[in-house]
Amino acid sequence: MKFFLIALFLSSTLLADSMIDEATKILSNKRISAYDYKKSIDEKEGVYIFDCSTFISFILKKSSPKALKALHVDEHHTHARAKNFYEFLSPLIEGEIVHGWMGIKQMQNVHVGDIIVWKYDPSLKKHDTGHVVMVYEKPILEEEGLWRVRVMDSTKGKHAQDSRGQNENGLGIGTMWFRVNKEDFPIALHNSDKLKKPVFRDIAMGRVL
DSSP states (O other), X not given: OHHHHHHHHHHHHHHHHHHHHHHHHHHHHOSEEEOOSSOEEETTXXXXXXXXXXXXXXXXXXXXXXXXXXSOOOTTOSSOOHHHHHHHHTTOXXXXXXXXXXXXXXXXXXXXXXXXXXXXXXXXXXXSOEEEEEEOSOOEEEETTEEEEEEEEEESSOOBTOSSOTTOOEEEEEEEEEEEOTTSOEEEEESSOTTSOOEEOEEEEEEEO
């Protein structure tokens, strides 16, 4: 059992490194990026036009096809959307391993390369089903119940300390904050300003193995 756990840890570390390396490579190669539901990727020309879930799916396709294959794809769609990430990860308990993913429930256990996703309530009638990000730096506990997390994503808006230019959206890195309950489970988020009222969402987290 000890050797299995060591092997599992090494495997997850290597995959996390692979995902971050691939994402960083894309970011450095980027010449044109925008948030759009219609994907347009030309790596030779540095064009990365996609939404949040297409970006994460693109990284998974390169780093862990098994994990990508585990995600449900809705009819009339070409890839898993944010709600599909949420529906797969949400039922997983802490440390549970299913089809190349490990469930994470507590923010203190989140590492670089992990995935965080939140689902929108259908009553909001948003075009998006939610949002999904990749953790770019180890989360930092700023105060009781509040974690600062540096993330990479494709988004229409911006986060704090964002790498995207003033009139730029799409692929980039920024800082968010997550509010957690007494069990350290995330229940709300601040997209760009921790002093503003938190937005409560259904949030799920997972790690690719």
